[in-house]
């Protein structure tokens with residue numbers, strides 16, 4: 001293994017030379033300059049995928065550096081509160097009979113992917129272990145007893161515990177303080193022949209240098225904020241207004257870096273898109289506020305026809321339906337309106353944490369909301385078919401009065417009549433949330449070329465590879481952050497093995 005020579009970026013050490021970035025490319029040949037450091041495993045990005053990679057590589061005995069362009073670790077990951085896992089101790093303690101085998105048997109039904117795929121099997125079988133590992137470092141989870149959309153037939157959401165436990169990012173990042181270089185941005189990979197041999201980085205002061213590494217893990221997050229990549233992957237989205245609920249850093253820069261080294265992409269059209277929000281009343285387009293309480297509303301299409309059990313709007317599959325059957329509208333009566341709230345995305349409210357949640361009334365004070373004394377009038381105010389809406393509301397209320405949803409089976413705890421005027425309607429927007437496609441990898445997390453050959457020295461983790469690096473993930477699952485951690489552990493261990501071998 002290579003010794004670690006230097007563990008800090010010196011802003012005055014502005015190495016120049018072999019970098020191809022001077023000519024606008026995103027790949028470099030082996031520079032002649034002295035590297036800032038030599039290391040076994042260099043990880044780009046300190047979110048779930050990168051932190052887990054760095055932890056696993058160091059645990060396997062490798063020297064590690066993790067470069068992160070922000071001032072702290074985390075990326076999108078601190079926002080994730082729901083972790084998918086099957087066959088866990090929390091489920092057993094809660095009397096939920098589940099197993100990896102059961103989850104695999106139904107994998108295709110809730111992801112559209114392939115439960116026979118070796119990488120899916122390895123992830124599902126390892127999912128409970130990811131949570132156990134995070135707990136061993138100080139994190140904590142509680143099982144959510146409700147069955148969430150796009151998670152299969154059992155309760156598989158494990159929510160972050162808000163008791164004495166630490167957030168997973170903090171728990172892992174605190175073990176990697178010595179290895180972490182913050183405000184350090186990877187700009188291009190360094191190639192030695194066809195093999196990856198390091199990374200050029202730039203620090204906050206603009207000083208550049210390169211780090212010589214036996215293996216590099218790309219864990220830069222997804223691409224949902226990059227219009228060019230999104231529209232090429234999913235042209236149908238270009239016809240929609242742009243709404244985004246993913247972390248600001250999801251720019252897909254890791255795809256460009258790895259692509260310049262010959263990496264292939266996979267599953268790119270499987271974007272996690274959600275139809276559960278409205279325009280952020282304070283920030284405006286393209287930022288989104290999620291409708292809390294949408295489960296209890298009536299949701300209709302432009303013909304005024306009810307779409308599904310409204311709980312399904314927590315799933316990416318409803319986002320995909322929106323592309324061909326939307327737009328959709330959330331309908332509330334005056335009673336439900338007083339119970340609804342609109343929740344901004346955490347990354348937009350770091351300076352204003354108290355302002356993240358608006359009551360529906362507070363939202364209405366900022367943004368005009370369509371309303372009517374009856375369904376026909378509301379339909380007209382919303383610009384949708386009022387007669388269709390009236391028929392749907394009538395049927396909804398008739399069923400809700402009996403407690404039995406004869407159309408879609410929504411349970412009674414979220415199925416009460418909507419009878420008190422005035423009625424209000426919110427046009428639901430389609431928010432891009434995460435990427436279930438990205439760099440193609442093999443089962444060890446090694447990045448592949450289009451011909452299936454491995455790029456020696458290059459690995460990927462997290463959303464940069466669409467979580468599993470394989471189309472077998474299908475259109476994705478809710479609680480996928482578990483797979484970001486899992487793929488990081490996988491790639492870090494493999495990268496350390498390659499560096500030591």
Ligand SMILES: Cc1cc2nc3c(=O)[nH]c(=O)nc-3n(C[C@H](O)[C@H](O)[C@H](O)COP(=O)(O)OP(=O)(O)OC[C@H]3O[C@@H](n4cnc5c(N)ncnc54)[C@H](O)[C@@H]3O)c2cc1C
Pocket residue numbers: 044045046047048049050067068069070073074075076077078079080081082083084184185186187219220221222245246247249253254345346347434461462463464478479480481482484
């Ligand atoms: C509001 C919100 C709520 C969410 N809720 C959930 C949930 O409940 N459950 C769930 O499963 N998922 C949820 N997600 C999605 C989940 O957070 C992400 O899928 C996951 O955290 C991705 O992890 P990652 O490691 O791939 O990327 P990230 O956590 O984004 O980490 C990537 C890191 O790479 C850094 N980086 C990028 N490029 C460079 C570069 N060139 N050089 C150096 N550093 C770089 C970034 O700054 C970032 O820190 C949510 C996301 C958001 C935004």
